[in-house]
Amino acid sequence: MDQKTPQKIDIDWTACQGHGLCAELLPDHITLDEWGYPLVDGGSIPPRILKRARRAASDCPVLALKLTARGAPL
Amino acid sequence: MTTTTTFTDVYMSPRLLAPGGTAADLSTHELRYGPLSYGDPDTLLRTVAESGLTGRGGAAFPTYRKLVAVADASRRTGRAPVVVANGAEGEPASRKDKTLLRLSPHLVLDGLQLAARAVGAGEAHLAVEDGASYLESALAQRNDPLPVQVIRLPKRFLSGQASALAQYVSGNAPLPRHQHPPVRERGVRKAPTLVQNVETLAHLALVARYGADWFRSAGTPTQPGSTLCTLHVPGREVRVVEAPFGLPLNRLLPLEGTSAVLVGGYHGTWIPAAEAAQRTLDAGDLGAGVLAALPTDRCGVTETARVLRYLALQSAGQCGPCLNGLPRIASAFQTLATPGPQANTRQDVARWSGLVEGRGACHHPDGTVRLVRSALTTFAAELDTHARGLCTASDATPLLPIPNEAH
Numbered sequence: 119m120d121q122k123t124p125q126k127i128d129i130d131w132t133a134c135q136g137h138g139l140c141a142e143l144l145p146d147h148i149t150l151d152e153w154g155y156p157l158v159d160g161g162s163i164p165p166r167i168l169k170r171a172r173r174a175a176s177d178c179p180v181l182a183l184k185l186t187a188r189g190a191p192l
Numbered sequence: 193m194t195t196t197t198t199f200t201d202v203y204m205s206p207r208l209l210a211p212g213g214t215a216a217d218l219s220t221h222e223l224r225y226g227p228l229s230y231g232d233p234d235t236l237l238r239t240v241a242e243s244g245l246t247g248r249g250g251a252a253f254p255t256y257r258k259l260v261a262v263a264d265a266s267r268r269t270g271r272a273p274v275v276v277a278n279g280a281e282g283e284p285a286s287r288k289d290k291t292l293l294r295l296s297p298h299l300v301l302d303g304l305q306l307a308a309r310a311v312g313a314g315e316a317h318l319a320v321e322d323g324a325s326y327l328e329s330a331l332a333q334r335n336d337p338l339p340v341q342v343i344r345l346p347k348r349f350l351s352g353q354a355s356a357l358a359q360y361v362s363g364n365a366p367l368p369r370h371q372h373p374p375v376r377e378r379g380v381r382k383a384p385t386l387v388q389n390v391e392t393l394a395h396l397a398l399v400a401r402y403g404a405d406w407f408r409s410a411g412t413p414t415q416p417g418s419t420l421c422t423l424h425v426p427g428r429e430v431r432v433v434e435a436p437f438g439l440p441l442n443r444l445l446p447l448e449g450t451s452a453v454l455v456g457g458y459h460g461t462w463i464p465a466a467e468a469a470q471r472t473l474d475a476g477d478l479g480a481g482v483l484a485a486l487p488t489d490r491c492g493v494t495e496t497a498r499v500l501r502y503l504a505l506q507s508a509g510q511c512g513p514c515l516n517g518l519p520r521i522a523s524a525f526q527t528l529a530t531p532g533p534q535a536n537t538r539q540d541v542a543r544w545s546g547l548v549e550g551r552g553a554c555h556h557p558d559g560t561v562r563l564v565r566s567a568l569t570t571f572a573a574e575l576d577t578h579a580r581g582l583c584t585a586s587d588a589t590p591l592l593p594i595p596n597e598a599h
């Protein structure tokens with residue numbers, strides 16, 4: 119996707135298993151709730167961490183974490 | 193269909209429901225409403241836009257915008273859309289869609305054909321929990337341009353959720369899916385899909401016949417038209433009525449002897465009776481049209497605990513926060529419903545509510561939390577009484593309908 123399109127983190131809750139890997143990779147943006155599922159700050163991803171965010175997306179064991187363009191239709 | 197409903201109270205001359213509670217066959221239907229003419233799709237879309245018709249399945253989304261979004265997705269993808277008339281009505285307290293389908297099936301079927309024409313659909317379905325054979329014989333009387341397949345849905349609260357419905361029509365389990373991309377872009381077998389509530393389609397059939405101004409002659413300028421409501425008044429039979437938006441709630445429900453009103457069903461809100469007396473029928477909180485009066489001798493916390501237990505069991509169990517949070521919230525409410533010490537239970541409920549909200553593939557957690565928060569506010573005094581080991585209710589008979597409730 120275009121480098122300049124603001125992106126945000128989108129979790130497919132039907133897939134996420136609470137592995138928590140994403141919280142380790144993006145500790146400033148993702149924490150885990152009391153059941154181990156990711157709590158994502160809703161803002162757009164700052165460009166400097168985009169690379170790590172992409173890595174979190176590709177490393178999620180069930181590919182539940184996706185980067186989507188902001189304003190994507192609900 | 194087994195629903196027994198009477199129509200003793202008339203709030204407007206009925207638009208959708210056949211008078212006298214007698215089902216209208218095709219010839220009665222055509223005599224009553226006149227023949228259906230399709231016109232061209234653009235004219236129809238314009239009329240729908242002018243009418244201000246919104247969805248009657250709960251979300252009150254503008255019908256025109258949904259039709260256009262599906263037609264656009266079809267143009268982009270080059271795939272003909274699928275249209276699904278949603279008669280699932282999984283909400284146990286709602287009977288309006290079942291009643292409409294029984295009394296005025298042809299109005300819904302007209303609307304389905306019109307919606308299909310408006311978006312250029314290549315396939316149409318009518319999804320229901322009950323009365324499938326009855327609807328198949330109604331379809332057999334007609335000469336529709338697009339054949340309609342009746343889909344028999346399992347009876348579950350979430351069967352009517354748009355993505356679950358699209359999955360089921362595609363041949364999969366009726367479970368909600370991640371909402372990106374949305375069903376209107378990629379639904380039944382990945383085709384752009386219009387899922388439209390059956391009452392909305394019935395209104396559409398009338399908008400197409402009589403026009404936007406006629407439609408707007410009922411209701412308010414910002415919320416035009418009428419809506420079907422299921423009314424639960426203690427000691428009376430459950431009724432389905434048609435009423436214009438803006439009608440005072442106390443015209444629909446007698447509020448004396450009532451402590452609170454449940455507006456919008458099990459994903460709705462409890463409001464104190466005094467506040468309900470000031471309110472009108474409003475698409476913003478009406479959900480799928482359920483209004484239930486809680487008599488002063490019943491316990492609203494207990495009723496909420498019953499509903500929450502049911503809602504937690506209806507979670508499709510796919511999403512971690514919903515799977516973990518809803519049962520905890522439900523059992524905490526059971527604690528709150530039992531007179532005695534509450535420790536931190538109310539704080540736990542508030543925290544879990546925050547944790548499930550917006551964190552599921554569907555809006556089940558959000559709707560559940562809406563009910564929870566309204567109960568904590570509306571029944572705050574009763575909760576305090578419970579904490580002191582007392583309960584002011586004198587009648588412990590369960591009130592709200594819960595399917596297959598274990599005692």
Ligand code: SF4
Binds near residue numbers: 138180
């Ligand atoms: S890494 Fe993937 S599965 Fe694990 S918590 Fe994050 S999103 Fe969920």
Ligand code: SF4
Binds near residue numbers: 506551553
């Ligand atoms: S949010 Fe809950 S009910 Fe909705 S799909 Fe997820 S688990 Fe199922």
